[in-house]
Amino acid sequence: MKVTNYIKIEFPSRSANEALSRNVAACFAAQLDPTLEELGDIKTAVSEAVTNSIVHAYPNDVGRICMKCRLFEDRSIEISIRDWGKGIADVEKAMEPLFTTGDDDRSGMGFSIMESFMDHLKVKSQENKGTTVTMKKKIERKNLS
Amino acid sequence: MVINGEFKNGKLTVFLKGDLDHHAAREAMRELTLKIDTHLPRSCVLDLKNLRFMDSSGIALILKTDKRMKELEGKFCVVNVPPQPKRVLNASGISRIIDIREAGI
Numbered sequence: 001m002k003v004t005n006y007i008k009i010e011f012p013s014r015s016a017n018e019a020l021s022r023n024v025a026a027c028f029a030a031q032l033d034p035t036l037e038e039l040g041d042i043k044t045a046v047s048e049a050v051t052n053s054i055v056h057a058y059p060n061d062v063g064r065i066c067m068k069c070r071l072f073e074d075r076s077i078e079i080s081i082r083d084w085g086k087g088i089a090d091v092e093k094a095m096e097p098l099f100t101t102g103d104d105d106r107s108g109m110g111f112s113i114m115e116s117f118m119d120h121l122k123v124k125s126q127e128n129k130g131t132t133v134t135m136k137k138k139i140e141r142k143n144l145s
Numbered sequence: 146m147v148i149n150g151e152f153k154n155g156k157l158t159v160f161l162k163g164d165l166d167h168h169a170a171r172e173a174m175r176e177l178t179l180k181i182d183t184h185l186p187r188s189c190v191l192d193l194k195n196l197r198f199m200d201s202s203g204i205a206l207i208l209k210t211d212k213r214m215k216e217l218e219g220k221f222c223v224v225n226v227p228p229q230p231k232r233v234l235n236a237s238g239i240s241r242i243i244d245i246r247e248a249g250i
Binding site: 015016018019022036037040041043044047048051054055097104105106107109110112113116117 | 233
């Protein structure tokens, strides 16, 4: 399918960039004229994915995170968050609700939220190579009144 | 993230303002724990009226506060939840185990 627009940003895995990245994704998605609820869903999903990279991919150092957003002609948005960190040993297990390797600051709900707020979620990971989370959501056309 | 609290007649109300994400959660939890430990309230109300954004970091904060209030044998509830945080609470399923209300106790 034809890509109609895209952005790509790269930033260090510092927690201040959680707000930055989700707001950039929301600004980019705004050209599809989403509802506030759809925008909130995108922001939440991006926040979860970027936080995962910050907390789990680079637990003891600061690494690179790359976010790509693409718009397609069918009014869907695809967002991918990539890191080059330590990777996930068992992706299936990591995606189970409440599973976390983090401390009690983490709820273990990140992937469940990404899954329920976006239409598609794909997680590709290799230990010590990194993780790419790709999410897609279609923004329905609103009826103009 | 701005955290304010008021304590009156055994009831601690804590107001969260801004974005509650992983970046803000540690400081928010520290503040909240400090307020609870200072007042040892009979009930704690978390008011989210001015919370602009919340992700799953907020779920961990709510669950930890609930646990702390249970240790104190006190009540805990979350009030005035805006639409975006509400979707996160509902998606996580904790709206089934935490008292979430429209107004205060």
